[in-house]
Amino acid sequence: MVAVSKKTMIPWMYKNELLVETPKGALGFVYEITNVITGKKYIGKKNFLSKTKKAFKKLDGTIAKNKKVTIKESNWKYYTSSSNVIADKIDDSKTRLGGEWLLEWEFEILSINSNLSENNYQELRLQVMKDTLDAQMCTLCFGERELSSNSDNCKCGGEWTHRYDNGNIDRVYYKTADEVLWKARKVSFLEMLN
């Protein structure tokens, strides 16, 4: 008998195609989750495979010093994010919409990697490149907040909010609520791009 999972399979998209199997030779991926209602995003990483270590008995009945390592597929097909912020928001969607909750979310794979340190690096690189700590958008039209927008509101009347729910990068660099620091960071970011 085939066990049927009650968990929802996540429609992970990679290069506009649905990814349903672990790609050959791949160990991990970097993803971007978007709430299509609020426009808010989150960038994180996940492993395709997981390693479990288990103690085992030797032929003489004693426990071996080394543990047996088993590699199997991780829960990535059903995984939504390790971020508590995202988990809470997804729970909220599930409460309101039940089985239709996926309508409010998009799951995109940005980068697939064959080793885990490369996966860490690509996550870090994408978080920096996409300005996850400082990018701000309008709550109504999702337009990017320009440095020149001094007013508290977007032209359309919406308010400014952080585009990404990522609160930190590598638990070392944090989001700022300080307007002066935000502007200073934005100036240097734009200068670096030129």
Ligand SMILES: [Zn+2]
């Ligand atoms: Zn707007």
